[in-house]
Structure formats: structure tokens, C-alpha cells
Amino acid sequence: MLTAILFNDTSHNKHHGCQIVVRQIYALAQQAGIRIVKACPMRHDWRRDEALKREIAKVDLCLINGEGTIHDDAKAARILVELAPFCRERNVPCFLINSVWQRNSMEMVEAARSFSAIYLRDHHSQAELARSGLASEVVPDLTLSAVPPPAQQREGLLVNGSFYEERTQEAWRLYRDADGALQYLSIQSMPQVQWGKGFTGYFWRSLRSLFKAWRARYKARRMEEFGRDLPVRQIKAMRWRYSFATSEQFLQRLAVSRGVITGRFHCVTLCLLSETPFFAIASNTHKIEGLLDQCGLSGRIFSDYASAFASAHRIDFSAQEKQAVRRFVSDSAARARQMFIQIAQDVRAQARQ
Structure with a gap:
């Protein structure tokens, strides 16, 4: 079994999509003969961690879960990408997976x-x-390799917010003005306890975070209904009120809805996984546009929530679209499995040289 360190473990993030991604990384790596012995949380700066640097030299490979981080020369992006030359100098293979690359x-x-x-x-x-001048391969987001929820009878429309606070306020106003025609759905989730990841400090921090999250969710569900014009300071509480504690519950909620209007990338991928019709609002990078181009659904992106809702009468997938979604999800899962198999083969081939 090959040993690996995972960087940018986003599973502590209070977000169903990130948690499913990391769960799939562990599962697919294990199937390919790779054991992740340590996982560095998002924003952990390996450059300042001498003990971690010594551990890097001892493993067979490093995996970087890029997700939506690698854009605009962001500090978090630089931390991750600078790991590649550090690993090469020590003859440790380093792979960037599941990533955007922009600007x-x-x-x-x-x-x-x-x-x-x-x-x-x-x-x-x-x-x-x-x-x-750099070559790469395309493997769609790893949430698409997860097990989909069972098919259900569908009814009702959902609206979900965005990475941007002002977009989330826009989605909230739409929900309040829809007079019952929409239900609000948050992609926020309970943080996962970071046990067995190799960082004792982060384990205790994750326990505190989980306690605070349960308390915030409890308080939010007992607050009075939020007004139409939602202040930024109340967005966190609103997200907790309309959240589901587990990813399984979130996916099940998608699976029983007729359609979703969302500005979140991972809400789109999970709609694809559950074959839930959707309209998407552009996010902070080209990730949603790129995703929809790949699966042949580029006509399902809108510039704003109001325009998307005005077209809700045609949100249902056509027979052709449904077939395209099934092919895309199936192909994405196969590519994800093959990616980890290829990584393991490459590492073993390099070790023999």
C-alpha cells in the first residue's frame, strides 16, 4: 500500500460539497492502493511546519485537493502550488487533483x-x-463519483444562495417574494471532527467548532423569521436555519424536489448526481460555466436569480438532457477511479527507476 499526505482537506469546512469530496478522495485512493496517512486542513501553511516537511520526505506521494482554490494568485493557492517544487527536490511525486485553474x-x-x-x-x-505550455487532464468534480440518492417522486422548487453575500441576499428576497412557490435550502453542514488526520491541534479545534455549530443551528431554528431585506450579519443564522445536518439528508432533499435555483458550484454537481433539474447563477470563477459546458447544459446558467425564476416553468430536464446528465455522471465517476489508479501506477513506476 502506497502512503500519501493529502493537502487542502476541506472536510472541516461547513459545506456538504467539500465533505463529500474529501470522503471520495479517501475512498478512491484506498481502492487504488493508496493510504492517506495525514491530511492537512485547508489554509494550513506547510512552509512553516518543519515536522510536516520531514514527513513529506518519508511518504510515497502527496495529493493536493485544489477544489476552487487555485485562482488569482490567492495566498491559499500559492501555498498549495509551491509544494510541487519542494516535493520534486526530494523526489516525492506530487499531484494536483480536483482543481480549478484561473487567472x-x-x-x-x-x-x-x-x-x-x-x-x-x-x-x-x-x-x-x-x-x-502545461498539459493536464480533465476529471470532473469528485462529488460526481459519490453514490447517488434513490429516485423519488418530485415536487416543489428550491432556491439556494451563493458564495457572494449579495447574491445570497438576492436569493433570499426571491424566496420571500415567491409567496410559497419556493423553499429555501442551505448547503451549509455541520463541521466534521478531524480525528485520525494527524493533527492533534486541529482535532480539538474541530470539536470546539462542532459544538459552536450545533449551538448556532439550535439558536437559528428558534429565532423569528428573517425579514425580506436580510442584513449581512444574519446570513450565517439564516444558513443554519435552512440547513441539513448530514450530506445524506441534503441529497435526499434534492432528490425529492422538482428543481433548484442555485449559485453554488457544489449544489450544481449534487443536482447532477441526484438528477435534479436546476438553473445556475454564475459564481466567483468559471467553474460553473465549465461544468455545464462539459455536460451539455450551458443553457441552464443565468445572470441573476429573478431571471432564473421567471423561467422556472421550463426547469424540468428534457429526455435528451436527462440522458446527457446520466452519461456525464457515469463518465465522471469512471474518470475519477481511473485517475487514482493512474496516480498509483505512476508512483510505482517512478520508484522502480
Whole structure:
């Protein structure tokens, strides 16, 4: 069994999509003969962790879960990409997986040349990196490799917020003005306890975070209904009130709805997984556009929530769209499995050289 360290473990993030992604990374790696012996939480700066640097030199490979981090030369993006040359100097294969790539500098590109392989979530990211002379493969988001919920009788429309606070306020106003025609759904989830990840400090921190989250959710569900014009300071409480504690419950809620209007990337991927019709609102990178282009649903993206709701009468998937979704999800899951198999093969081949 190969040993690996995972970087940018987002499972502590209070977000169903991130938690499903990390769960799939562990499962698919294990199936391919890779055991993750340590997982670095998101925003953990390995450059300042001397003990972690020594551990990197002892494992067979490093995996970086890029998700939506690698864009605009962000600090978190630089921390992750700078790991590649560090690993190469120590002859440790380093792989960027499940990532976006957008608007990064040539300095970032040069560091990325040290990756053993790069697997991006969409063709837009692949094309941008290719313009800098770097090859990559496309493997759609790893949530699409999860087990879908069982099919259910569908009814009712849902609206979900966005990465942006002002967009979330827009979604909330739509919900309040819809006079019962919409139900609000938050993608927020309870944080997961970081047990067995190799960081004792983060374990205790995650326990505190879980306690605070339960308390916040309890209080939010007992508050008076939020007004139509939702202040930014109340967005967190609103998200807790309309949340589901587990990913299974969240997926089941999608599976019984007729359709969803959302500005969240992972809400879109989970709609695809559950074959739930949706309309999407653009997010902070090209990740949603890239996803919909790949599965042939580019006509399902709107510039604002009001326009999407005005077209809700046609939200149902056509027979052709449903077939396209099934093919895309099936192909995405197969690509995800093959990615980890290929990574394991590459590492073993390098070890024999």
C-alpha cells in the first residue's frame, strides 16, 4: 500500500460539497492502493511546519485537493502550488487533483511545472493552463463519483444562495417574494471532527467548532423569521436555519424536489448526481460555466436569480438532457477511479527507476 499526505482537506469546512469530496478522495485512493496517512486542513501553511516537511520526505506521494482554490494568485493557492517544487527536490511525486485553474501568474505556472501530473475539473481551466505550455487532464468534480440518492417522486422548487453575500441576499428576497412557490435550502453542514488526520491541534479545534455549530443551528431554528431585506450579519443564522445536518439528508432533499435555483458550484454537481433539474447563477470563477459546458447544459446558467425564476416553468430536464446528465455522471465517476489508479501506477513506476 502506497502512503500519501493529502493537502487542502476541506472536510472541516461547513459545506456538504467539500465533505463529500474529501470522503471520495479517501475512498478512491484506498481502492487504488493508496493510504492517506495525514491530511492537512485547508489554509494550513506547510512552509512553516518543519515536522510536516520531514514527513513529506518519508511518504510515497502527496495529493493536493485544489477544489476552487487555485485562482488569482490567492495566498491559499500559492501555498498549495509551491509544494510541487519542494516535493520534486526530494523526489516525492506530487499531484494536483480536483482543481480549478484561473487567472494565475507565470510564477505560479513555473511552480506548477513540478507537479507529477495535474488533474483539473473543467476544460476552461485546462485550456488556460495549456496556453502557458502545461498539459493536464480533465476529471470532473469528485462529488460526481459519490453514490447517488434513490429516485423519488418530485415536487416543489428550491432556491439556494451563493458564495457572494449579495447574491445570497438576492436569493433570499426571491424566496420571500415567491409567496410559497419556493423553499429555501442551505448547503451549509455541520463541521466534521478531524480525528485520525494527524493533527492533534486541529482535532480539538474541530470539536470546539462542532459544538459552536450545533449551538448556532439550535439558536437559528428558534429565532423569528428573517425579514425580506436580510442584513449581512444574519446570513450565517439564516444558513443554519435552512440547513441539513448530514450530506445524506441534503441529497435526499434534492432528490425529492422538482428543481433548484442555485449559485453554488457544489449544489450544481449534487443536482447532477441526484438528477435534479436546476438553473445556475454564475459564481466567483468559471467553474460553473465549465461544468455545464462539459455536460451539455450551458443553457441552464443565468445572470441573476429573478431571471432564473421567471423561467422556472421550463426547469424540468428534457429526455435528451436527462440522458446527457446520466452519461456525464457515469463518465465522471469512471474518470475519477481511473485517475487514482493512474496516480498509483505512476508512483510505482517512478520508484522502480
